Amino acid sequence: MLEINNFSNEILQDISFKLDIDENLIVLGQNGAGKSTLAKVLCNLLSNPNVKLFDKNISSFDENTRTHLINYIPPKLEIFDEYITVFEYLEICAIGEIKKENIEEIITLLKLEHVKNRYCATLSSGEQQLLLLSSALIHNAKITIFDELTANLDISRIKEVFDIFKSCKLEQKIIITHNLDLAYNLKYKILFLEEGRVKFFGSSEDFFTSKNLSEFYNDSIKFVDNHLVINL
Amino acid sequence: MKKLLYLFGFLIISLSPFLGDTSLNYKEIFEPSSSTYTIFWDLRVPRIVLGFFVGSILSLSGLIFQTIFKNALITPYTLGIASGTTLFTAISIVFFPSLILAISGVAGSFFTIIILYLISQKINRSSIVISTNSILLIGIALSFFYSSGLMLIFFMSDLQENYSIVRFTLGSLDVVGFSSSLIVLFVAMILYFTVTFYKDKIKLLLISNDTALLKGLNVNRLNLTLLIVISLAVGISISFVGPIGFVGLVIPHIIKIIYKQSAHKLIFPVFFYGGVFLVFSDLIARNLNTASSLPIGVVTSFIGAPFFVYLLIRRSSKGK
Numbered sequence A: 001m002l003e004i005n006n007f008s009n010e011i012l013q014d015i016s017f018k019l020d021i022d023e024n025l026i027v028l029g030q031n032g033a034g035k036s037t038l039a040k041v042l043c044n045l046l047s048n049p050n051v052k053l054f055d056k057n058i059s060s061f062d063e064n065t066r067t068h069l070i071n072y073i074p075p076k077l078e079i080f081d082e083y084i085t086v087f088e089y090l091e092i093c094a095i096g097e098i099k100k101e102n103i104e105e106i107i108t109l110l111k112l113e114h115v116k117n118r119y120c121a122t123l124s125s126g127e128q129q130l131l132l133l134s135s136a137l138i139h140n141a142k143i144t145i146f147d148e149l150t151a152n153l154d155i156s157r158i159k160e161v162f163d164i165f166k167s168c169k170l171e172q173k174i175i176i177t178h179n180l181d182l183a184y185n186l187k188y189k190i191l192f193l194e195e196g197r198v199k200f201f202g203s204s205e206d207f208f209t210s211k212n213l214s215e216f217y218n219d220s221i222k223f224v225d226n227h228l229v230i231n232l
Numbered sequence B: 001m002k003k004l005l006y007l008f009g010f011l012i013i014s015l016s017p018f019l020g021d022t023s024l025n026y027k028e029i030f031e032p033s034s035s036t037y038t039i040f041w042d043l044r045v046p047r048i049v050l051g052f053f054v055g056s057i058l059s060l061s062g063l064i065f066q067t068i069f070k071n072a073l074i075t076p077y078t079l080g081i082a083s084g085t086t087l088f089t090a091i092s093i094v095f096f097p098s099l100i101l102a103i104s105g106v107a108g109s110f111f112t113i114i115i116l117y118l119i120s121q122k123i124n125r126s127s128i129v130i131s132t133n134s135i136l137l138i139g140i141a142l143s144f145f146y147s148s149g150l151m152l153i154f155f156m157s158d159l160q161e162n163y164s165i166v167r168f169t170l171g172s173l174d175v176v177g178f179s180s181s182l183i184v185l186f187v188a189m190i191l192y193f194t195v196t197f198y199k200d201k202i203k204l205l206l207i208s209n210d211t212a213l214l215k216g217l218n219v220n221r222l223n224l225t226l227l228i229v230i231s232l233a234v235g236i237s238i239s240f241v242g243p244i245g246f247v248g249l250v251i252p253h254i255i256k257i258i259y260k261q262s263a264h265k266l267i268f269p270v271f272f273y274g275g276v277f278l279v280f281s282d283l284i285a286r287n288l289n290t291a292s293s294l295p296i297g298v299v300t301s302f303i304g305a306p307f308f309v310y311l312l313i314r315r316s317s318k319g320k
Helices: A035-042 A063-069 A086-093 A100-109 A125-139 A155-166 A180-186 A210-217 B002-018 B035-068 B081-095 B101-123 B132-156 B159-170 B179-197 B199-205 B209-214 B219-241 B247-259 B267-287 B296-317
Strands: A002-007 A015-019 A025-029 A051-053 A070-073 A143-147 A172-176 A189-194 A197-202 A221-224 A227-230
Touching (some): A002 A035, A015 A197, A025 A180, A035 A070, A070 A125, A070 B209, A100 A125, A125 A143, A155 A180, B002 B267, B035 B179, B035 B219, B035 B247, B081 B159, B101 B132, B101 B219, B179 B219, B179 B267
Parallel strands (some): A025 A172, A070 A143
Antiparallel strands (some): A221 A227
């Protein structure tokens, strides 16, 4: 369960919403709307007194408890040491002890066996995003925030990621994305940000109406066979 | 390859006390009354112990500093610790000649850390991670401030004092007896065990500060602990041997290139070869046929500076 009340800073203005324990969320909005900033606020990378996790203020948790509750996956893999391998990275990403088999399992699940012993810095941007997803599965926090995880993935990989999101691998997810078709088919709750303000917060059915799409996306998007496509 | 390198390292260390401008009469090494005994046990062996552990402190400190600041070109001196120690030593040479230099040196490094810490606390109250960049900039500003201070001391000193300060800044491993070598050995051990104690946490720093925070690490506290231990260790070493340059920059990079492993696996090799490098540089400094041995700082920088340039070129050609 996650709650934020009246949060404002240079980018965001008066953000409040509440997610119940079984609800997932999609965050939509244009570039610069404040999506990533919101994500960093929710996971306390930008420290604040406005976020509550499971009815307790986020800054009141000790580091160890907080890390079990919430995790944030950035859009790009950032890694200082150029000689850390994929396997080592995943080992480091586990909080507490983890068995080598469990890491192997997740590597197999995401079909990353062929890069297992490569240095993370040498992976393609798509492979790096899959690695980030693996790290989220290994960390396995109660709430995981994904920031544009699918931006660099090829079509078949997006399908795999979609299936993982749909499965029960992670408890509660908050997904920031520009992929409207993915957002539409996940059927999660929708939060739409515009210039740092919440423009829409509600169910998927309520959001994906022709009226809303033309209002929020200026007719650049349309329904075709129950999918959303760009209106080129 | 790696075992051979270790062997080579040991060879340099164990041969080093036998080579020097005075040739030894090897039969007399264990005869306390002979001059060979004095040269070997009171001059050369302590010098090599001192050189080895100063080298290993500087080199391991370089590796950890580069990790804390996420910048491959940082040295233990970048934060102004070396210039702080030098300034304080110069002040005590000119104004308090009776004071033991090591004490003023340590005071210099400690003073620098406290200033850095207080200023960085003031700057970054809102952000959860004290921005390492602002610490870096303050450190560089401090270095300039200290350098001007040193100029002032030069201006105020007489010829004799002037000469002593210059000799200090050149760096020298000249020691008599074991006392300073043992202090540096002790400091090096503290540093080594502190770093290995925090190894699992340092692993997280090797990825990014954000990741480390999300995995539940108190990044500020770890950074601060490591900064204090390293700065004191470096400050103490400098106060004994002067600001010897480039070891802290060059050795971690050479070891990374040879081992191709992430830094948390390189703690021992970096520590060991840092020591070997300084002993080797000193061996060269002592055995070139000059009137007296060359200042050690000159030799390390002659090897270090070209390598530094090479690294820069290599990095840019990789497009990083």
